[in-house]
Amino acid sequence: MALEDAFANFTRRDWEDEPVEGTVRLAVIGVGGFARQRALPAIADGRYCESTTLVTSSPERAADVAEEYGISHVIDYDAFLDGDGADAYDAVYVATPNALHGRYAIAAAERGNHVICEKPLETTLxxxxxxxxxxxxxxxxxxxAYRLQTEPTVRRARDLIRDGVIGDVVQVHGGFSHPLLESAGPDTWRLDPELAGGGALVDLGIYPLNTTRFILDAEPTGVYATTHSSGEPFDAVEEHIAFQLEFERGATASCTASLDAHxxxxLDLIGTEGKIHIESPFGGVVPQEMVVESGDVRMEYTGPPVDEVCEEFDYFGYCVLTDTDPEPDGEDGLTDLRAIEAAYESAETGRRVGVA
Known part of the structure; x- marks a missing residue:
């Protein structure tokens, strides 16, 4: 592949053969900050999904959100589990704390509803x-909900890797940090190990983990990890983590994540014949900035930002409407949980742990 070809029609939806008619009606389960600020606007802006039901602990407090997005059905969690209003939606988007994902995803599946579920799928394998x-x-x-897998810059990077533009990938460097306490108080569920299943790794580190697996089309065989917390309110979960993944074809990925940093x-991918740099891939609205070096050739691409959350919901809706299996699937979620559990074991024991 010539680099010019890689950058042509950069934001194309290579998963969309042709537009289809219809939408998938969604029940949004959990109306927290991400659902309000990112998911609901993205669904509204997209083509293939629409929000028809909100499921929340306090329907009264969600009335303004329902009015803003023209959602007529607002129910509490117990009513959802009882099947109230189930004829108003075809699928569910589970955005509750991690440890509650299974409760609502399984209930939805047993009623015949399709499921898009935030990451990680649950807190244990x-x-x-x-x-x-x-x-x-x-x-x-x-x-x-691995939204990076639907994001154009990440998909173009995978194309370049597959076509050998930078040779064999040898090293990957990925990092994601966010000052959690600036957007959430110390009582946030993300700092409760029972609800979250962990700290920086499950909240942020899962992004470079899953994205690296996706781009390389390879699975980790081993992991070595270290964690650090400075004290309250991070005394129950890891505040910072560094982990190194070994992949089946010899590449290594050095990844970091922090809940208390700027x-x-x-994301950088270094190969035997070049490298790829993606600017700010994990923050939600990717700036579409990529630098590719292949031999003596260096090219930069800068395009309009793309809302990967909107891409994610449109991809899910398109898969449901066309009866197509999505690339991020249950096995994808299981593989990440295997790597996550191995990383925590490594951090606890101070040794490399194999990923089965």
Whole structure:
């Protein structure tokens, strides 16, 4: 592939053969900050999904959100589990704390609803497997919300890697940090290990983990990790983590994540014949800035920002409407949980841990 060809029609949706008619009606389960600020606007701006139901602990407090997006059905969690208003939606978007994903995803699947679920799918491998099995048994689509897999810059990077533009990938460097306490108080569920399942790794580190796996089309075989916390309110989960992944074809990925640092994200892939740099890939609205070096040739691409959350929901809706299996699937979620559990074991034991 010539670099000029890689940058041509950069933001194309290579997963969309042709537009289709219809939309997938979504019940949004959990109306927290991300759902309000990112998911609901992205769904409204997209083509293939529409929000028709909100599921929240306090329907009264969500009335303004429902009015803003023209959502007529607002119910609480118990009503959802009881099946109230189930004829108003075709699929669910699960945006609750991590440890509650299984409860609502499985209930939805058993009613025949498709499922798009925030990452990680659950807090343990066993509970993640229960979600995967329930969706498979019901014959419904399950898609973990790995929005980077639908984002144009990441997809173009995968194309370049597949075509050998930078040779064999040898090293990957990925990092994601965010000052959590600036956007959430110390009582946030993200600092509760029972609800979150961990700290910086499950909240932020999962982005370079999953994105690296996707771009390389390879699975980790081992991990070495270290964690650090400075004290309250990070005394129960890791505040910072550094982990190194070993991949089956010899590449290594050095990744970091922090819940208490200046907002930053980056991804670099270094090969035997060149390298790829993606600017700020993990923050939500990617600036579409990429630098590719291949031999003596260096090219830069800068384009209009793309809302990867909108891409994610349109991709999910398109897959449901066309009966297409999404690339991020249950096995994808299981693989990440295996790597996450191995990383925590490594951090606790101080040794390399294999990823089965």
């Amino acid at each position: 066993e509970r993640t497997q229960e979600i995967v099995d329930a969706c498979a048994d019901a014959g419904v689509t399950l898609m973990p 907002a930053s994200s980056q």
